């Protein structure tokens with residue numbers, strides 16, 4: 001496993017200082033991918049590349065703290081038509097840099113003060129620079145910001161129901177209605193006022209992770225507020241957290257794995273146990289090749305379709321981290337199935353939860369998280 005992951009990441013390494021998710025399908029730098037790559041480099045014992053990739057991901061940060069989700073460092077100007085910015089995008093992705101910094105520090109790797117400052121500013125941008133929903137949750141400006149762009153959670157925004165081609169054009173249109181700040185950073189989108197629980201859980205979790213390094217009380221308090229707001233989104237009948245905003249009574253209730261990410265910050269034992277049970281239940285999210293991205297009982301569940309059912313290694317990894325403190329046995333089972341799936345898929349971007357058949361780009365760098373998972377369970 002280690003040799004395979006090392007070869008894959010070496011093959012994907014770009015001299016500008018990051019691993020492409022996949023050399024042909026995804027040649028640019030993606031923010032949350034790079035944060036997960038940091039964990040993989042660290043598991044490979046390559047602290048230099050881990051540090052470099054994190055620093056390069058945070059380098060295009062604007063003075064407001066905003067961190068772009070895509071960085072075209074290899075070919076500046078490549079997508080200026082789409083974003084109105086030459087070198088990077090105007091939207092962000094889940095701020096996994098808080099966890100990346102904390103994991104490096106836990107591994108005994110030195111992290112530059114500048115990187116820690118940038119990570120802190122990135123979280124404050126989301127906590128203060130972004131519009132909030134009345135529920136107290138932070139809004140995203142585009143489905144792409146969640147990292148889960150074709151999730152059934154956004155289906156209410158696709159006219160006449162989900163269709164991959166129609167949704168592609170809706171996504172492109174949604175990029176044109178974003179309201180931006182002085183440096184072109186996304187602040188709001190009046191056409192997509194969704195405050196997803198999954199994204200907010202990752203903001204709170206990453207803020208808390210960073211606080212383990214900095215001891216920053218103000219950031220800790222801001223994370224606690226978000227955790228309180230998330231508690232109000234739990235639906236006892238459905239057994240999931242529900243997004244806030246215009247989809248709250250519709251697609252924002254579809255049971256998806258990313259909507260269970262508040263498990264990362266959940267303190268209520270009964271609720272946490274209910275979620276963990278679903279992760280392994282073969283009629284809910286359980287699968288021999290890892291946890292399904294969509295609950296099997298949902299009519300939209302499709303085990304092979306992009307974001308509509310397959311296993312995603314970065315979500316499976318986060319669920320293992322979330323389940324570990326409450327149920328080491330469940331975390332172990334999730335690790336075992338996910339690692340088996342990653343392997344069977346040829347280290348694919350995502351895969352079928354029953355057969356492990358690889359889908360999307362193959363191989364994909366973040367699937368190197370299988371090595372991180374295998375190490376965790378040792």
Ligand code: GLC
Nearest residue numbers: 021026030032033147148149
């Ligand atoms: C896809 C995924 C997104 C990821 C990107 C690069 O667009 O949906 O989450 O960051 O690929 O891997």
